Amino acid sequence: xxxxxxxxxxxxxxxxxxxxxxxxxxxxxxxxxxxxxxxxxxxxxxxxxxxxxxxxxxxxxxxxxxxxxxxxxxxxxxxxxxxxxxxxxxxxxxxxxxxxxxxxxxxxxxxxxxxxxxxxxxxxxxxxxxxxxxxxxxxxxxxxxxxxxxxxxxxxxxxxxxxxxxxxxxxxxxxxxxxxxxxxxxxxxxxxxxxxxxxxxxxxxxxxxxxxxxxxxxxxxxxxxxxxxxxxxxxxxxxxxxxxxxxxxxxxxxxxxxxxxxxxxxxxxxxxxxxxxxxxxxxxxxxxxxxxxxxxxxxxxxxxxxxxxxxxxxxxxxxxxxxxxxxxxxxxxxxxxxxxxxxxxxxxxxxxxxxxxxxxxxxxxx
Amino acid sequence: xxxxxxxxxxxxxxxxxxxxxxxxxxxxxxxxxxxxxxxxxxxxxxxxxxxxxxxxxxxxxxxxxxxxxxxxxxxxxxxxxxxxxxxxxxxxxxxxxxxxxxxxxxxxxxxxxxxxxxxxxxxxxxxxxxxxxxxxxxxxxxxxxxxxxxxxxxxxxxxxxxxxxxxxxxxxxxxxxxxxxxxxxxxxxxxxxxxxxxxxxxxxxxxxxxxxxxxxxxxxxxxxxxxxxxxxxxxxxxxxxxxxxxxxxxxxxxxxxxxxxxxxxxxxxxxxxxxxxxxxxxxxxxxxxxxxxxxxxxxxxxxxxxxxxxxxxxxxxxxxxxxxxxxxxxxxxxxxxxxxxxxxxxxxxxxxxxxxxxxxxxxxxxxxxxxxxxxxxxxxxxxxxxxxxxxxxxxxxxxxxxxxxxxxxxxxxxxxxxxxxxxxxxxxxxxxxxxxxx
Ligand SMILES: Cc1ncc(C[n+]2csc(CCOP(=O)(O)OP(=O)(O)O)c2C)c(N)n1
Numbered sequence: 001x002x003x004x005x006x007x008x009x010x011x012x013x014x015x016x017x018x019x020x021x022x023x024x025x026x027x028x029x030x031x032x033x034x035x036x037x038x039x040x041x042x043x044x045x046x047x048x049x050x051x052x053x054x055x056x057x058x059x060x061x062x063x064x065x066x067x068x069x070x071x072x073x074x075x076x077x078x079x080x081x082x083x084x085x086x087x088x089x090x091x092x093x094x095x096x097x098x099x100x101x102x103x104x105x106x107x108x109x110x111x112x113x114x115x116x117x118x119x120x121x122x123x124x125x126x127x128x129x130x131x132x133x134x135x136x137x138x139x140x141x142x143x144x145x146x147x148x149x150x151x152x153x154x155x156x157x158x159x160x161x162x163x164x165x166x167x168x169x170x171x172x173x174x175x176x177x178x179x180x181x182x183x184x185x186x187x188x189x190x191x192x193x194x195x196x197x198x199x200x201x202x203x204x205x206x207x208x209x210x211x212x213x214x215x216x217x218x219x220x221x222x223x224x225x226x227x228x229x230x231x232x233x234x235x236x237x238x239x240x241x242x243x244x245x246x247x248x249x250x251x252x253x254x255x256x257x258x259x260x261x262x263x264x265x266x267x268x269x270x271x272x273x274x275x276x277x278x279x280x281x282x283x284x285x286x287x288x289x290x291x292x293x294x295x296x297x298x299x300x301x302x303x304x305x306x307x308x309x310x311x312x313x314x315x316x317x318x319x320x321x322x323x324x325x326x327x328x329x330x331x332x333x334x335x336x337x338x339x340x341x342x343x344x345x346x347x348x349x350x351x352x353x354x355x356x357x358x359x360x361x362x363x364x365x366x
Numbered sequence: 367x368x369x370x371x372x373x374x375x376x377x378x379x380x381x382x383x384x385x386x387x388x389x390x391x392x393x394x395x396x397x398x399x400x401x402x403x404x405x406x407x408x409x410x411x412x413x414x415x416x417x418x419x420x421x422x423x424x425x426x427x428x429x430x431x432x433x434x435x436x437x438x439x440x441x442x443x444x445x446x447x448x449x450x451x452x453x454x455x456x457x458x459x460x461x462x463x464x465x466x467x468x469x470x471x472x473x474x475x476x477x478x479x480x481x482x483x484x485x486x487x488x489x490x491x492x493x494x495x496x497x498x499x500x501x502x503x504x505x506x507x508x509x510x511x512x513x514x515x516x517x518x519x520x521x522x523x524x525x526x527x528x529x530x531x532x533x534x535x536x537x538x539x540x541x542x543x544x545x546x547x548x549x550x551x552x553x554x555x556x557x558x559x560x561x562x563x564x565x566x567x568x569x570x571x572x573x574x575x576x577x578x579x580x581x582x583x584x585x586x587x588x589x590x591x592x593x594x595x596x597x598x599x600x601x602x603x604x605x606x607x608x609x610x611x612x613x614x615x616x617x618x619x620x621x622x623x624x625x626x627x628x629x630x631x632x633x634x635x636x637x638x639x640x641x642x643x644x645x646x647x648x649x650x651x652x653x654x655x656x657x658x659x660x661x662x663x664x665x666x667x668x669x670x671x672x673x674x675x676x677x678x679x680x681x682x683x684x685x686x687x688x689x690x691x692x693x694x695x696x697x698x699x700x701x702x703x704x705x706x707x708x709x710x711x712x713x714x715x716x717x718x719x720x721x722x723x724x725x726x727x728x729x730x731x732x733x734x735x736x737x738x739x740x741x742x743x744x745x746x747x748x749x750x751x752x753x754x755x756x757x758x759x760x761x762x763x764x765x766x767x768x769x770x771x772x773x774x775x776x777x778x779x780x781x782x783x784x785x786x787x788x789x790x791x792x793x794x795x796x797x798x799x800x801x802x803x804x
Pocket of ligand 1: 135136193258262
């Protein structure tokens with residue numbers, strides 16, 4: 001009964017295809033035609049423009065707090081790209097670009113961060129759950145959806161995205177585990193943006209990578225340059241195809257950086273240095289992709305400029321639709337998640353409507 | 367038709383903000399999203415962009431002022447599009463009814479009506495107060511323990527602190543004055559100025575051009591007037607022979623390896639002042655004429671006067687006592703870069719306990735620096751240069767640094783200043799002595 005080493009067959013890969021200077025590794029480069037490349041580019045620009053505008057609007061009191069995603073554009077557009085319409089997405093709260101790609105309306109993002117239920121109402125024909133704010137509460141839903149798909153024998157895949165901080169939540173580890181046990185068609189994407197509010201990644205886990213956590217659950221994890229949209233697309237496509245084939249889940253660690261504050265309510269200068277931020281500015285996902293497009297002759301400066309202008313117009317139109325849009329209807333709170341309310345929710349709704357009615361009649365008396 | 371732009375809730379449940387700087391003035395035409403002002407909340411310093419294009423009819427706030435959420439910041443004299451803030455507020459209010467426990471705003475309001483907290487026992491318990499209040503108290507050398515908080519559970523509120531800062535008692539509420547002294551160079555509330563009457567009509571003698579005074583200039587002016595009005599300035603001048611120090615410095619720079627900071631004179635001077643201050647702690651104090659006390663600071667935070675494109679600012683290098691000469695050199699380099707962009711946060715300008723102004727880098731021998739109130743001393747450096755001096759009966763050329771120490775004669779005497787300056791010179795002339803410091 002000796003003490004001996006087990007031979008485990010596991011390794012963790014790391015992938016990047018497009019470097020900070022826009023130089024591409026042609027052996028790894030995905031075959032995407034110019035139209036596809038420009039569509040991807042436009043989605044990243046839209047993500048950034050919306051983010052910038054929202055920050056200004058928050059400072060003007062036109063929306064509530066929100067979670068800026070500047071710097072994480074390649075991650076979200078990269079992982080959403082391979083998803084088919086019939087697939088499911090359980091989204092992160094920091095990826096509006098991915099939501100819009102899926103068919104959410106731009107003004108819904110604004111509505112959501114302004115407290116309107118309409119912002120959490122999945123558009124007709126889109127198979128996504130609304131954004132979940134409780135950290136780490138949603139990957140377990142994706143595991144469940146994946147297990148359901150497996151039982152029903154559909155050829156669908158479910159993808160869920162969450163932050164590095166979420167991986168310290170028990171529910172997320174349970175999700176990792178169940179997806180593995182049932183070989184469910186789930187793609188887990190950890191958007192490792194180096195911080196959970198003020199807590200740096202180093203204090204989140206002793207493990208060298210987040211990707212390696214998958215090994216303990218019996219499937220592959222891979223670390224990807226999250227600011228490299230090509231690498232994100234390649235890795236996610238592989239994971240989606242694997243899931244669709246019935247070969248189970250994958251954990252993707254997208255290594256990226258949150259360039260802005262966690263939400264509009266904190267001051268990042270208090271917990272990280274300007275030098276660190278400057279280093280990451282050089283790794284901007286948009287700049288390197290622009291260089292790539294130009295080198296590849298998929299676009300010239302003028303075309304990129306036109307795309308920018310087009311995006312600015314689109315965002316502006318969305319903002320205008322948002323500001324004209326809704327009168328708040330608090331009773332809608334119950335209406336957009338379940339086709340049929342559970343008995344508890346039905347009782348809550350009735351109680352709530354009674355309170356509203358009471359308040360209205362009181363207000364009328366005054 | 368005109369529109370008010372009101373202070374939004376910039377965080378989650380923020381109910382007030384302090385205006386740090388107003389970037390526009392009445393009559394200005396602004397573009398949509400153009401920065402209007404910088405404000406600081408309990409959580410962050412942020413820039414507020416204009417919600418619309420238009421002409422600023424009125425500015426309702428000034429730097430230094432604390433403004434409640436919902437108070438008007440500016441009024442636009444516009445005929446353009448107004449801002450859809452109303453439905454937003456409504457939505458927030460209504461969802462709050464449904465989903466959330468009462469926000470801190472409500473808490474603060476009920477606090478006013480709450481019964482007085484139980485009297486404090488002698489035990490120093492941890493006082494409840496927000497980080498911003500703690501910081502403000504620290505900077506003004508106020509012990510939170512000594513304040514009877516009027517908030518829930520004895521929490522010290524902004525009003526409580528204001529009351530104490532204004533010289534009111536720590537226990538009984540009094541009316542809150544509109545202005546109060548601030549510490550550390552970031553002061554911005556205005557002082558009552560001596561009435562000197564209006565300026566003459568200069569156009570009688572020739573053409574003139576009038577320009578509005580930018581905010582930073584107002585801040586500087588207020589701070590200078592305050593210091594001149596309160597501190598009793600006396601200046602002490604001497605020349606330090608820094609031949610040896612200069613050699614040491616050059617030697618380091620010649621042989622330094624990559625990543626090693628380039629050394630200027632300033633880090634050595636900072637260290638020398640600190641060493642001298644340990645013997646003469648009065649130079650790191652404040653004079654509290656209201657409480658009849660001298661406040662000795664046990665921290666050593668030195669303000670460094672720097673010239674930025676927008677004017678003078680005094681960023682603070684903290685905890686000198688815990689930093690090496692190399693650390694200081696690195697920090698000074700970073701400071702220089704920030705100065706070029708004038709991108710200091712309000713925090714970086716606060717909490718100084720002594721100031722250095724290195725006007726000598728531009729030239730000059732003697733200057734009369736103004737003390738950075740409520741500090742009590744400031745050291746001005748002249749231009750270091752070779753001077754003919756007499757050593758052992760012979761005239762020789764030595765590398766000399768002029769030192770100009772302004773001090774507040776309310777608390778420091780001429781003899782103290784001479785001893786303190788002598789001590790600093792000792793370290794500068796024989797820099798090896800710094801090695802013997804612990
Ligand atoms: C269960 C729960 N705990 C705490 C919070 C407060 N909170 C909001 S976001 C966040 C950090 C999450 O970090 P991470 O998962 O890394 O995602 P990121 O925000 O960086 O995208 C925390 C602690 C919450 N929303 N839910």
